[in-house]
Amino acid sequence: MNNIVGIVLAGGQSRRFGTPKAFAEKDGVFFYQYSIEALKPFSSSVLIVTSPKLQDSFKIKLPFCYVITDSVFQGHGPLAGLCSAMEEIRADWYFVLPTDVPFIEKWVIEQLISHINENSQAIVPTVNGRNQPLIALYSYESKKIIEHQLRHQKRSLNQLLSKLSVKYVEIEDHAPFININRKNDYELYINKSIE
Numbered sequence: 594m595n596n597i598v599g600i601v602l603a604g605g606q607s608r609r610f611g612t613p614k615a616f617a618e619k620d621g622v623f624f625y626q627y628s629i630e631a632l633k634p635f636s637s638s639v640l641i642v643t644s645p646k647l648q649d650s651f652k653i654k655l656p657f658c659y660v661i662t663d664s665v666f667q668g669h670g671p672l673a674g675l676c677s678a679m680e681e682i683r684a685d686w687y688f689v690l691p692t693d694v695p696f697i698e699k700w701v702i703e704q705l706i707s708h709i710n711e712n713s714q715a716i717v718p719t720v721n722g723r724n725q726p727l728i729a730l731y732s733y734e735s736k737k738i739i740e741h742q743l744r745h746q747k748r749s750l751n752q753l754l755s756k757l758s759v760k761y762v763e764i765e766d767h768a769p770f771i772n773i774n775r776k777n778d779y780e781l782y783i784n785k786s787i788e
């Protein structure tokens with residue numbers, strides 16, 4: 594059995610959204626809590642990887658879930674968060690989720706996990722023809738390639754995928770992948786106030 598650690602990336606600046614996205618709410622639940630809930634059944638631990646500024650705002654009472662800050666390449670984007678979590682806990686695989694996907698569902702996680710195989714270093718969904726590298730699995734083996742990218746200031750996730758052996762999994766239903774980047778997205782998908 595593979596040991597899987599869940600990672601919730603929450604160290605971004607939410608510039609487009611205007612306030613920290615992790616603490617936006619859907620049905621009275623913080624966005625970051627949806628990511629934790631989705632990962633929980635499949636993970637030995639769940640790490641929230643955030644910035645020092647936001648660290649104390651997360652109130653986590655679950656024993657297997659804790660908050661860390663980027664320990665390497667701080668603030669250098671999602672790859673810095675992923676790498677910091679890999680540095681913090683050794684696991685076979687890491688399931689990464691952003692903090693702005695409040696419609697994420699457990700079946701997505703389960704389906705991707707079912708594709709783990711010893712020849713792949715990442716398992717990544719494609720939805721409507723687009724890769725979703727922030728809702729994906731990365732093996733511990735990919736850590737050295739992520740570090741190499743970060744050392745060379747290459748923050749692009751698609752560039753990372755081009756260097757890994759990736760199993761792409763096509764998923765038909767796009768709803769769990771809706772991500773909220775702007776207040777407009779919030780109005781459209783959460784408040785449903787835009788026709």
Ligand SMILES: Nc1nc2c(ncn2[C@@H]2O[C@H](COP(=O)(O)OP(=O)(O)OP(=O)(O)O)[C@@H](O)[C@H]2O)c(=O)[nH]1
Nearest residue numbers: 602603604605606607608609668669670674691692
């Ligand atoms: N730990 C960590 N997470 C990050 C970092 N940069 C982005 N993230 C997270 O990665 C995910 C995707 O990032 P974006 O959608 O660009 O979010 P963002 O950077 O907060 O938003 P913008 O400032 O509007 O680009 C979000 O969950 C972010 O919180 C970082 O440097 N460290």
